[in-house]
Amino acid sequence: MSAHRFTKGQGILKPSAIALAVTSASFALADEPNDLSSTTLDTLTVSSETYRNTATKNQLNNQVTPQSISVISGEALDQQGADSLSEAVRYTSGINTELRGGAVTRLDLFNIRGFINYQNYFDGLQLLYNDWNLQPQIDGAAIEQVEVFKGPTSALYGYMPPGGMVNIISKAPQDDPEHSVELTVGSDNKREAEFDSTGAINEQLNYRVVGAIRQQDAQAVTAEEERIMIAPSLDWQASDDTLVNVNFYYQQDPKMGIYTSLPAKGTVLSNINGPLSSDAYSGDANWNTYDKEVALLGFKVDHKINDQWHFLQNTRIMDATAYQENTYSTGLAADERTLSRRAYLTDEHSKGITLDNQFAAELQQGEATHHLLLGLDYSKLKSDIRYEDAATSSIDLYNPDHYQISRASLDFAASGYSSDFTIEKEQVGVYLQDQIEWGNWVFLGGLRHDRFESSEQGIKYGANQDTQLSQRFTSGRAGVLHQFDNGVAPYVNYAQSYEPVSGSDRQGNTFDPSEGEQIEVGMKFSGRDTVATLAGYQIVKTKVKTRDPDGTAYDLIQVGEVRSRGIEADVTHYLNDEWDMRLALTIQDSEVTKDNSGLQGKTPIWVPDRQASVWLNYQPIDGALAGFDVGLGARYVGQMQIDAQNSGEVPSVTLFDASLGYDLASLSPSLDGASVRFSVSNLTDETYYSCYDSDNCWFGAERSLELSARYQF
Template structure:
């Protein structure tokens, strides 16, 4: 499947691509240590506004997860990093599945992740790039609809990863990690100045571990170099590459609800249970991202920022899925399938901004044009596989020569073409203590599938346009209190058609949100109330076949979110997040009106307490403990039963070895434990597809900075 991507862009896309300067602007200010790098300098743009407006000044809910927090909690993926944020339910497919960063935001599932403001190109099958936490400086969670700036997006919000940027001061960090499940990992992060106009950064990592499911393994190799080039006093160019090779990424198969969430006449399955076959369990992924970012200050009023990224990725998968559980509640009938996928694409975002005054009002006007192009070739085969006894499993039954793919009728070999062009405008106005924000966007979206899909000609074609907008206002009191209100829209193009051949409509959503932010004397807090109404939601057709779907009328999500960070003393810091939400299918014609969608707990609460002594015998040590509570969720769309709530405890201990001897300057150790009490918990898609949550895991790492 090695083919050159035939770019056939529209005239507008050609005009976009013809702009010769490539974008970004990374902060080149020095930092004392690698993990505390200032990212809000000259060229940083707020995720929520694409301007330099601070999050506390933005009339919309935002959560920032810093690199320091990522390291303190010892997270190993983006999904794990979101555990302590309000409004987010993460790790939707349990602890054994880690090849995708899946999460639910304000009641809506989301598989779209942005990196430095550009979406990772996902083909909606099995080829989704991931960004390793070793390359992440901070994570920004923008709550609610974001289509006005970013185009198609689920209405619950989005996650934007800010990657580590080159710095002018020379720093190198070498880290070695050992952990449970035979985890072995080594990483190197080095940055500095080549000369007064050029800074570099190189991040490398190699890791290997066993997976939670028996027989499974995880492997990764990462190489991410970048360079900042000061072309002039007004122009900064960043060139970056991200290469990741995942030779093995665990399992993806699910378990039935009987033996996990429900009781089974044969007993309960263990949390490392596996329903697949080691002879037919492969997931190999290779991703190459090539980026160029440029920031140019045209004059005292106007500046130009362009961000470009090329994506080249492929993945090969061999896997099984279950078709039924026999009456003995131990014999699981299965099918085997393979996917061979390759994606190539490009993102470009051009931003022209102006800062000026009109009378007493300060304006920050943003005009942007972005373009996205993705082509993905997909092959799929499917065949009957031997059944497995879940309570006396043989993991080596499948023989490739016995799989009859030709008889299945599922053979697929097709190409997905996706293209989107968006034009947006925004004005951010500061008038005394007021901040006003208004924006609008027009999108043209095209999608097609050509070739053979499930044994028949692929016929899906979408050509849709959409206008979306948002308005908001915030008032800053002198005491640090800032109430705000906003209205925002989002949209998602919907592919496919119903069983009668009627093409699906675009799914749209509207949000009203109000809240208050507070910042003063080491106390930061935010309280938000919201309501999102999403129309034209696609669900299974109760009167159709297995793969037939329809669009229900409406889903409503409303709730309260509270986040706070308080320095209790000079040594003790507390963070907490509370989510109360009510998500409901409010209009429907298939019998699920009034039901709650899966993966949407009504209550979530998390808190993290950190302690870093500044005097006494414990100077140099750091301690952290966290508690995560996730409430009950529905097993399936029919709400036939619930998945039990669970409470997890995490721990972290670190020590600066320089406190023992000056010879150990720059050396430190850290020990972290996730799910310290080894609580057993679950997630479910339906009664046939459930997963165990992540087992207790630990890791100890040694770090040397010089």
């Protein structure tokens, strides 16, 4: 295998890290292509003993897992200048991040294999989300790598949409001391400072502290964004067999841009007054607040019981608040410029706990090795929500006055929408999994049973609310993979998912959970200079609520169905010692296949028909350009539908990104550890859009420039 390099401080990918970044399968390059199973965990960028792969909750490499998973390494995140989770996964196949435009940054929202997902994971545990406006986010400065587990995941994680999930891996304490500070300036008056420090306190204790502070103007006029984050963690080697990790994550977002939308006319569609500017804003500076505070306290205990069995407990406690003042539109007038609005506020407080107990064993039975996993996980969330809503003044989108609303003018009592209620959700799951290695064969089977309960109690939209939901579901997965001596590894899998469904039909029968089923056939390949994957899938989601044809317009039954199918191809290839390339391609077809409300045969929103991306890295070894590293990326997002009725199309777009880094040690040995990087997102400043319906569209992110300086020591 040809030699490749990684220069500390430059953010260039070493071979193992690029192999992890291949966007549909995470596996490192084996020295010999006929020995894929010999790849060990030490090739991962994550070196914590408590780390478990997202797709299996064990430490086996993802190459021997018969299901698609994409891993984006920390080096790739650094080079691409990813500050957010959405930016981290945008070069990953099967996932669409262009949902609510560039101005809305308070949610990490994705469409994975045709299904919308608000629910993300952090170190294998759910980031508890109250289904309103309080979604915990993890800042890019605290992220070691990101893993996208594609297809149904309920056999390991409980209730989830059938398209897949995103798991964020945090930066963990290390033995070797390493410290860095980084300063960044950029477009929209961006100012940012980050630090990262890790090392050993003594023979038993390792620490890590990561922090960031950021301020910038938001894309929409009059809006701003601010963030403060700190994340300390400590590893304690309590004994030769027991490791204890304590971690804390605190983030405050005093300002988080905007959440309002714009009509399709003036954005995606033509308007008699001309197109709107990409920084247009339909809200009011006097009534635009979003202040979020999130505290996460976590504990991990990894205990070696004996030579075969390990026990891992992973626990996190959350306390989070969010206060919001905002507006929403109620219609565009015939002049196509006057937008009527209402003003609202939300005050939310969530407390919760989530834990996962795992017993893992490696057992030998003849020529077969069983990687057995038994687990019990639990999560509980209680969220108190206050909501107020009132009529307010309209706005002229083409001659806006963003300072019209005064608090005294809002009559919330007269609206009838006042709400003060509590949401509680609780899940208990028991699961069993066995991953068997037998010669060149790998067999995977898993089964899980969940009990999910939820309630809403209080005043909601002016009426008494007292609803209870109690549902049970058993989900499974099965797969098989064969490793050929030439590096090819074909696989097939079947997986199930479920999501709780509230409400009842007109006879008073409560609804069952919706179900998802996937069949996936794929192939993974690892060669001398190439790692690649090809996957084809079909997911069918059933028991979707739709109108009851024998009832009123408000009566629902569970006979709806959505089908999504597609092909994903991913390649990482080393052209030579200086050039490497990552390529991802997605072709998908999503359709409502059963429905009673006129949607049958329609394509759901936020599902592009095609996606493609490529990232090219260049790092010269010697000569005048030695010390530089250059990255150039292109992302294509195909057309999407404006609304569920498919009344129009959101056009496709091709976006370009670039990165240029320089190791200052190339100028002088005294500058060892110092580096600079210049990165550009949306290089050509393309104007593009996303839409929920004709009343709610968003502009994509404008061109942004960043210049950062880092010192590592």
